[in-house]
Structure formats: C-alpha cells, structure tokens
Amino acid sequence: MWVAQVLINALVLGCLYACIAIGFSLVWGVLNVINLIHGSFIVLGAYLAWGLYQSLSISPWYVLVIAAPLFFILGYLLQRLLLNRVITAPVLVTLTLTFGLDLILNNAMIYFFKADYRKLTLSPPMGSISLFDVVVPVDRLIATASALALTGVLYLVLRRLRVGRAIVAVRLDRDAAILMGVDVKSIYAIAFGLGAALAGCAGVLMALIFPISPLTSSTYLGKAFVVCVLGGLGSVSGALAGGLLLALVEGVGSTFFGPSHATTLSFALLIVFLVVRPQGLLGRKGFE
Amino acid sequence: MLCLKSACLPVILGIAFVALAGWSASASLAAADDVIRFGAPLPLTGPLAPEGIKQQQGYDLWAEQANKAGGISIGGKKYKVEIVYADYQSNTPRAVQTTEQMITQDNINFLFGAFGSGAAKAASTVSEKYKVPTIAAAASSSQVYDQGYKYLFGTYTPNDTLTAPLTQIIRSQAPDVKKVAILARNDLFPLAIAQEMEKSGKANGLEVVYFEKYAIGTLDHSATLSQIKSLAPQWIFITGYINDLLLIRKQMVDQQMKATVVTMIAGPAYQDFIESAAQSAENLTSASWWHPAEQYAGTDIFGSTSNFVKLFHEKYKSDPDYGQASAALCGALFQIAIERAGSLDKDKVRDELAKLDIVTFFGPVKFGANGQINSLEPPVFQIQGSRPIVLFPQAIKQGELKLGVN
Numbered sequence: 001m002w003v004a005q006v007l008i009n010a011l012v013l014g015c016l017y018a019c020i021a022i023g024f025s026l027v028w029g030v031l032n033v034i035n036l037i038h039g040s041f042i043v044l045g046a047y048l049a050w051g052l053y054q055s056l057s058i059s060p061w062y063v064l065v066i067a068a069p070l071f072f073i074l075g076y077l078l079q080r081l082l083l084n085r086v087i088t089a090p091v092l093v094t095l096t097l098t099f100g101l102d103l104i105l106n107n108a109m110i111y112f113f114k115a116d117y118r119k120l121t122l123s124p125p126m127g128s129i130s131l132f133d134v135v136v137p138v139d140r141l142i143a144t145a146s147a148l149a150l151t152g153v154l155y156l157v158l159r160r161l162r163v164g165r166a167i168v169a170v171r172l173d174r175d176a177a178i179l180m181g182v183d184v185k186s187i188y189a190i191a192f193g194l195g196a197a198l199a200g201c202a203g204v205l206m207a208l209i210f211p212i213s214p215l216t217s218s219t220y221l222g223k224a225f226v227v228c229v230l231g232g233l234g235s236v237s238g239a240l241a242g243g244l245l246l247a248l249v250e251g252v253g254s255t256f257f258g259p260s261h262a263t264t265l266s267f268a269l270l271i272v273f274l275v276v277r278p279q280g281l282l283g284r285k286g287f288e
Numbered sequence: 289m290l291c292l293k294s295a296c297l298p299v300i301l302g303i304a305f306v307a308l309a310g311w312s313a314s315a316s317l318a319a320a321d322d323v324i325r326f327g328a329p330l331p332l333t334g335p336l337a338p339e340g341i342k343q344q345q346g347y348d349l350w351a352e353q354a355n356k357a358g359g360i361s362i363g364g365k366k367y368k369v370e371i372v373y374a375d376y377q378s379n380t381p382r383a384v385q386t387t388e389q390m391i392t393q394d395n396i397n398f399l400f401g402a403f404g405s406g407a408a409k410a411a412s413t414v415s416e417k418y419k420v421p422t423i424a425a426a427a428s429s430s431q432v433y434d435q436g437y438k439y440l441f442g443t444y445t446p447n448d449t450l451t452a453p454l455t456q457i458i459r460s461q462a463p464d465v466k467k468v469a470i471l472a473r474n475d476l477f478p479l480a481i482a483q484e485m486e487k488s489g490k491a492n493g494l495e496v497v498y499f500e501k502y503a504i505g506t507l508d509h510s511a512t513l514s515q516i517k518s519l520a521p522q523w524i525f526i527t528g529y530i531n532d533l534l535l536i537r538k539q540m541v542d543q544q545m546k547a548t549v550v551t552m553i554a555g556p557a558y559q560d561f562i563e564s565a566a567q568s569a570e571n572l573t574s575a576s577w578w579h580p581a582e583q584y585a586g587t588d589i590f591g592s593t594s595n596f597v598k599l600f601h602e603k604y605k606s607d608p609d610y611g612q613a614s615a616a617l618c619g620a621l622f623q624i625a626i627e628r629a630g631s632l633d634k635d636k637v638r639d640e641l642a643k644l645d646i647v648t649f650f651g652p653v654k655f656g657a658n659g660q661i662n663s664l665e666p667p668v669f670q671i672q673g674s675r676p677i678v679l680f681p682q683a684i685k686q687g688e689l690k691l692g693v694n
Contacts, residue, residue, distance in 0.1 A: 002518035005543075009510040110333055117338065117531045119538070119564045128542055137542035210507050211531055211564075215335050219505050251511040259502040259512040260474050 005134050010251035011244070012136065012144045018243030019147030019205060020220050021227035022154060022236060023198030029234015030171040030191040032091060033083065036098040038199050039221030040105040041071060045203020046212040047113060050120045060120065060204050064146065067200040075196025079189040087188060102217070109214035117211040143205040150201055154194070155236040167191050171234050226270050232283020241281045245269075324360055324367045324632065326351075326622065327374070327396035329386040329411060331403050334378025335505070338530055338560070339611060340403050343425055346615025347371050347400065349603055350623075353589055360623050363630050369619070372396055380407045387411040391418045397632055398422070400618055401442070405429035406476035412440045421625075421638040423618040426611060428577070429480040433658040439634075441641055441659045443577070443614045443621075443650070445666060447481040450553065450575040451488040453680050454668050458523060458549055458573075459492050461689045465548050469498035469521035471512065471536070473528035481553055482527045489525075497521050506532075509539050522548040524693075530555050534564050541568050541694075549573060550693040556671050558609045569671045571693045573679075578610035578650055579667040581678050581686055586648035588620035596649040617650040 024038045045067050052058040052066070078101070086093045126138035158164040169177040170187045178184055202220075210216065223246070231242020246266055253265035273280065328347055331340035351369045359366040372394050376383040383402040390396045391414065399415050401408040401424025408427035415422040416437045424432065428444035458465055468489045472482030479501060489496050497519045502512065513536070516524065524547045526536055533555035540550075555561040556574040565572075580597045590596040596616065600608040608616075625640035626632065645654045645663075654663040668680040670689060677687040 002514050005514040005518075006511050009508075009514060013508055013510065107333075110337070114337075114341075117534060117560075117564070119534060121564075121566060125541075128544055130544065135542070135544050140542065211535055213531065215337070215531075216507070219507055223507075247508075250508070254511040255515050258500040259471075259506065259509065260500065262511070263503045263506070 004132075006251045006255055007248075008134055008136055010247040012140050012247075013251070014244030014247035015144040015147045015240070016140075016205070016209070016243070017223055017227050017246050018231075018240045019150060019198075019202045021224040021231070021243060022151055022239040023195035023202065024221075024224035025228045025231070025233055025235070025239045026154070026167075026198070027192055027195035028228060030167055031079075031083075031087065031094075031188050033087070033094045033098065033192075034091065035192075035195065036095065036221065037078075037102040037105060038195070038224055039217030039219070040102050040109065040214070041075075041196050041199035042203040042206060042220045043109060043212065043214055043217045044105065045071065045200035046120075046207035046210075047109065047118075047203075048200070049204040049207040050118050050212050053120055053122075060122075060208055061142075061146070063204050064201050067204050068197045071200030072193040072197040074193075074200075076189045076193035078196070079192035080185075083192065084185050084188060106214050106217055113214065117213045119211050120207045122208070139208045143208050146205055147202070150198060151236050151240060154198065157194070158236065163187075163190060167194075226266055228280070229270050229273055229278075230280055232280025235282055238280055238282040245281065322359075322365075322367055323370045324398070324626070325394070325396045326369065326371045326398050326400060326619070327387070327390035327394060328371050328400045329374050329376050329383050329390065329402045329407075331378040331383075331407070332373070332375035335531075336378040336403055336529070339426070340375075340378070342558075342609065342611040343400075343403055343615040344373065345600075345604060346425065346608075346612040346617075347619055349600055349612075350589070350616045350619030352603070353599065354619065354623055357589065360626050362626060362632065369623075376402065376407070380410050383407040383411045384414055387414045388418075391415070391420055396420070397634075398622055398626075398637065400425060400615070401427055401440070404475075404477055405432050405480065408432055408442070409435075409476075412437055415439060419634055419638075421622075421634055421641060423621060423641070425615040425618045427477075429477055430660070431476070431480070433656075433660040437659065439638055441621075441655050441661075443617055443653070443661050445577065445661055445664045447477075447484045448488065449664070449666050450577075450668075451481065451484040453666075454551065454573065454575050455485070455488040455492045455494070457668055457679055457689060459494075462522075462548055462691055465522040466495060467497045467519070467521040468494045468523040468525055469516045469519060470496060470500075470525045471498070471509075471516065471527070472501050473532050474501040474503055475528075478527035478529070478553075482525070485525050485527075494523070502528075502532075507535070509536050510543065513539055513543050513545060517543060517545050523551070524549070525551045525553075527553050528555070530558055530561050534561060537565050537568050537572075546692075546694050548691050548693075551575075556669075556676065558611075559607055562671060562674055562676070566674075569674065571670060571672065571690050573668065573670045573689070574676075575666055575668045576610040577664060577666045578613045579669060579676065579678055579684070580607050580609075580613075581676075582651065582667070582684050584647055584649055584651055586650070587624075587646050588617070588648040589623060590616065590620060590649040593649045613650055617648060617653075620648060621653065 027035045049060045128137045227242035232238030250262040254262040354369045359368040374386040399422040402411040405427045408424040409432040424442040551573045557576040628640045629636040652663040656662040669676040
C-alpha cells in the first residue's frame with residue numbers, strides 16, 4: 001500500500017512543483033531571462049500570507065486574490081524600470097542583474113523578518129483524509145487544486161486573451177511580433193508581471209505546507225530550474241509535466257536509494273535531459 | 289564649479305573617508321590597552337543563522353555582565369570585554385578564512401569556536417597554528433577533539449552521553465519498544481549523533497529497521513516518512529536542526545504517523561521549536577547539554593543557574609536554551625582562566641583552561657586531555673504541556689516519561 005502512498009505523494013508534490021516553476025518558465029521562455037529573483041518572490045508571497053493571517057486573520061485562500069495583483073505590479077515595474085534597459089544584452093547581463101536584485105530582496109527579507117523560520121498554522125488545522133490506508137493532507141490537497149487552477153488560468157490567458165496571444169507571439173518570434181505591431185517592451189513587462197504574480201501566489205500556497213524563511217528561496221529556485229529543464233520552457237503543460245516527473249523521481253529515488261540520494265537522482269536526470277533532450281519533455285526544439 | 293562636480297567631490301569625499309578611518313583607528317587603538325578582544329566567527333546569515341544568532345546572544349549577555357562588573361580583572365586592573373563578530377554566512381571554508389583574519393588583522397586575544405562540529409573543527413586548524421586558546425560553544429562530535437590540539441576546548445560532552453541515557457530510559461520504561469527507525473540530516477553533528485543512536489540501540493537489544501540520511505535543505509520528506517510508516521517502528525529517532533525538525537514533524541502529522549516514542553535532536557530544546565510545533569511537540573523526547581531547570585551554584589560570573597536564567601530573561605524576554613547558555617559559559621570560563629592566569633599571555637590562559645575543575649551555572653566544568661568537557665551529565669527531557677520536562681538525571685528530574693506520540 002505504501003507504493004500507492006508514494007505515488008499519491010508524488011502527484012501532489014508534482015503539482016506544487018509545477019506551481020513553483022510556471023512563472024519562472026514563462027519569464028525564461030518569453031524574455032530569455034533566467035530570473036534569479038523568482039525564489040525570493042515566492043518567499044515574499046509566503047510572508048504576505050503569513051503576515052495577513054497572523055495580523056488580520058485573513059485566510060490564505062483570500063490572500064491569493066491580493067497577492068496576484070500586488071506581485072503583478074511589482075514584476076511589471078521591475079521589468080519596465082530595470083530589466084527592459086538590458087533586455088537585449090547577452091544573457092549574462094540579465095542573469096547578473098536578477099542575481100543582484102535577488103541579493104537585495106533576500107537580504108532585505110533577512111533584515112526585516114530575520115532568518116528565523118515561521119510557520120503558518122491554520123486554526124483549526126485541516127487534518128488529513130485517508131482512503132485504504134493512503135493518507136493525503138487536506139492543506140496539500142487544496143494547495144494542489146489551487147496550483148492546478150492557477151496553471152489553468154495561465155493557460156487560458158495565453159490561449160484566449162489577446163495579450164496572451166501576444167506573449168506567445170513574442171516568445172515564438174520577437175521580430176515578427178514587432179512587425180505585426182506588438183509592443184514588445186510592454187509584453188515583456190506583462191510577462192514578467194505574470195511570472196511575479198504566479199511566484200507570489202505559489203508562495204502563498206507554499207506557506208501552508210513548508211516553513212517560511214528567506215533561506216528557502218534558493219531551494220525553490222533550484223526546483224523551478226530543474227522543472228523547466230525537464231518539462232520544457234515557456235509552456236504550461238511543460239511545467240506540469242516537469243513538476244510531476246521531478247516529484248516522481250524524488251519520491252521513488254528516496255524510497256529505493258535513500259532520501260539523501262533523491263536530489264542526486266533529480267540532478268542526474270537534469271544532466272541527462274540537457275544532453276539528450278535539451279528542449280525538455282514537452283518543449284519544442286529551438287526554444288530550449 | 290566644474291571641478292567640484294566632476295573631480296574634486298570624489299577627492300574631498302576620499303579625504304574625508306581616510307580621515308574618518310584614521311580617526312576611528314586611533315580611537316580604537318587608544319582604547320585597545322584596556323580591552324580584551326574575543327573573536328567570534330558565527331553563521332549570522334545563511335541556513336544556520338537561527339543557531340548562530342542564539343550563540344551571539346549568549347556571548348553578548350556574558351560581555352554585558354562582565355563589563356557591568358567593571359570588566360576582567362588582571363593584576364588589580366580591570367579590562368573591558370569586546371567581542372569582535374564576523375559572519376561567515378554558514379559557509380565552512382569562509383569560517384576558516386574569517387578565523388585567520390581575526391587573528392592576523394583584528395588582533396583578537398582569544399577565540400570562540402565556529403558553530404557546529406564541522407565548522408569548529410575546520411576553523412580550529414587555524415587557531416591551533418597561531419596558538420590562540422579557543423573554546424567551542426557548539427561542537428560535540430569526538431572527531432573535533434581527536435586531532436591532538438592543545439589550544440582547543442569544547443563545552444559539549446561527546447554525543448553518546450546524550451543517546452546512552454535516552455536509550456536506557458526508553459528500554460526500562462517502554463518495554464514494548466523493539467524496533468527503531470533513524471533518520472538523520474546529512475551533516476556532521478546530526479549524522480554523528482544518529483550513528484551513536486544506532487550503536488546505542490543495537491547495544492540495548494533494539495532492532496534498527498531503518499537508517500537513512502536526508503540531504504541538507506530537503507523540503508519534502510513525505511516519501512521517506514511513508515516508508516518509515518510502512519515499517520511500523522515503535523521508536524522514531526530523527527536528527528537535524530530547528531527547520532528540518534519542524535518540517536518533518538508537520539509532515540509526520542500529515543501522514544498520521546504514530547509511535548510509542550518519537551525523539552528529535554536538536555529541535556525540542558529550543559523554545560521557538562516548541563512554540564512553532566504547538567500541539568505536535570507534545571510527548572516528543574530529546575536530550576541536550578543543559579536545561580534551565582538545572583540548579584547549580586557556580587563560581588562563575590553568573591553564579592547560579594537560576595540567576596543566569598533571570599538575567600537572560602531580562603535581556604531577551606525568553607528562556608535560554610543550551611546553545612545560548614553554552615556560549616555564555618565560554619565567556620565566563622575565559623574570564624576565570626584569564627583572572628587566574630593574571631595575564632593575557634595565551635599559553636598561561638590555555639594552561640589555566642586545561643586545569644579548570646569548577647562548578648558553573650552550566651554544571652561542573654573539567655576538560656579532558658583532548659580538550660572536550662567530560663564532567664557534565666546532559667539532561668534527557670520530554671515536551672509535556674508545551675514545556676520541556678526533565679526525565680534525567682535523577683537530581684533534577686521533573687516528571688515521568690509519557691508514551692505515545694500522535
């Protein structure tokens with residue numbers, strides 16, 4: 001029965017990983033920017049959920065509605081005011097800029113929130129549900145459903161809305177998009193804003209499950225990176241596939257080789273993908 | 289005007305900066321005669337920051353008390369205490385560099401060891417080279433002290449002094465416990481203490497059904513916990529630091545894991561762990577090197593354990609844990625050794641440290657030939673009613689072991 005438990009765990013965790021990675025994937029895929037501040041955005045979102053719950057007893061589910069526009073504005077302004085200035089420079093320049101921004105944000109969080117670990121404990125706790133000895137915590141289940149809903153919303157935005165189509169167009173061919181009259185700078189800022197909004201929302205959901213500390217940002221960033229390479233850049237389905245694959249490899253690896261080798265296995269898989277299938281599971285060749 | 293805007297301004301700023309630096313250097317030199325400088329390399333940022341900050345609180349409390357009493361007395365003259373901090377960002381190689389920098393550039397007189405067995409061991413190579421007496425406030429693994437070093441001392445007894453009494457208590461009071469599962473953070477101290485537990489368990493006739501390590505920074509333990517659950521051990525023994533253990537405890541509750549005994553080292557000794565884990569901390573057992581319930585009447589600056597707890601509470605509005613107490617003890621021991629040596633001579637102070645055989649607020653202090661303390665009897669405790677209740681040693685026992693962790 002514990003094999004079923006491991007698979008269920010992986011399924012739930014995979015959706016959460018997808019939620020962590022999807023904003024990162026969008027920014028990387030559309031802007032060709034490896035956004036190193038993504039992990040800190042997630043942590044900031046977690047602090048927002050924690051702070052509002054502690055001070056005003058606002059449920060994290062409502063905080064999602066607040067976090068999305070707040071982080072969108074933050075991301076939009078960051079792209080408009082800073083990143084757009086170097087967006088055409090080699091990737092190392094944008095990488096360095098986001099690295100610097102991440103250092104500033106992360107250290108600011110250490111300064112204001114301290115390095116202590118916080119925990120958002122819902123009162124009363126949501127407990128777990130069990131079916132034939134397979135146990136699933138309710139908070140994880142709801143967070144997973146919310147993560148799936150968020151990815152679904154992004155999918156619809158990219159497919160159905162005019163601005164979403166413009167983002168996809170810029171991703172596919174920047175020059176052609178300019179010729180078609182797309183305001184690329186604005187689209188970049190919107191895509192970055194969407195990425196930040198998704199990171200903020202992911203942070204709100206992570207606050208329910210994992211401890212909150214500025215120190216966890218690098219872990220989130222590492223997961224997002226691996227998910228993107230496994231699943232493929234810039235696509236919603238790619239992030240989902242990458243997240244599920246990573247969680248499955250970690251779960252099975254931990255069971256059969258011990259938990260200390262779970263990360264080793266996931267990074268070994270990353271290297272294999274980079275060599276054999278650099279575009280990822282669902283990415284298209286040429287966009288890796 | 290153009291000159292002011294382009295070239296002169298930086299020049300003026302530069303001169304001002306140099307002047308300011310010179311002034312502050314001369315000011316510190318003027319004061320240096322009456323000051324004893326203690327170097328404290330600490331992980332003030334990075335993953336070990338919570339533990340590093342605790343250690344800093346202990347040093348600060350001691351320095352404040354020592355200075356309030358006029359300072360350290362040498363030959364009738366009082367010297368103020370100054371602690372020079374440096375953040376090595378939870379990065380062990382940087383702890384080594386920082387320690388060397390403190391000795392060669394910051395002119396510290398004595399050193400406190402870096403946090404944890406791994407960093408303390410690495411940094412001790414430098415302090416030994418320069419023959420600077422060092423007391424490690426947070427290093428217990430025997431590998432730190434088996435290097436034949438003369439200038440390194442440590443205030444934690446070896447790891448087996450924690451696991452052996454714990455196992456004996458469980459064996460005598462929980463006869464149904466037959467199988468133990470051990471999960472350890474892949475780090476020097478947490479792994480070393482898990483290995484001691486494995487030895488201790490086997491020696492006491494327990495079957496070790498699971499022994500695995502988890503990587504530092506692991507966020508999801510659900511697969512590991514599912515596997516442990518399937519093995520149905522009566523005793524689950526998990527090591528790590530606060531963050532790891534809070535996370536694992538939450539995920540154990542999520543998976544509805546139950547066991548007769550659940551032991552976690554080294555989280556439950558910290559008040560922030562108990563507050564964060566709330567109800568899920570109930571009945572967790574643990575062991576540490578010190579507990580505020582102890583009642584020693586010491587000859588150090590803090591005097592009794594209760595006075596130390598009171599002073600700590602006044603300064604930080606919380607109860608001290610063993611990490612903070614050990615750091616304060618290191619300062620108090622240096623103070624005694626320097627006063628006995630009647631000099632700042634490093635060799636004389638080192639010899640006085642080696643000779644110490646005293647009672648402090650932390651307990652009796654006597655260092656073995658390898659520099660590690662060998663006089664303490666570390667307490668075993670259990671969280672009951674959101675408070676750590678001492679189960680051992682008998683002299684300070686506060687309650688009985690309760691079985692069953694849900």
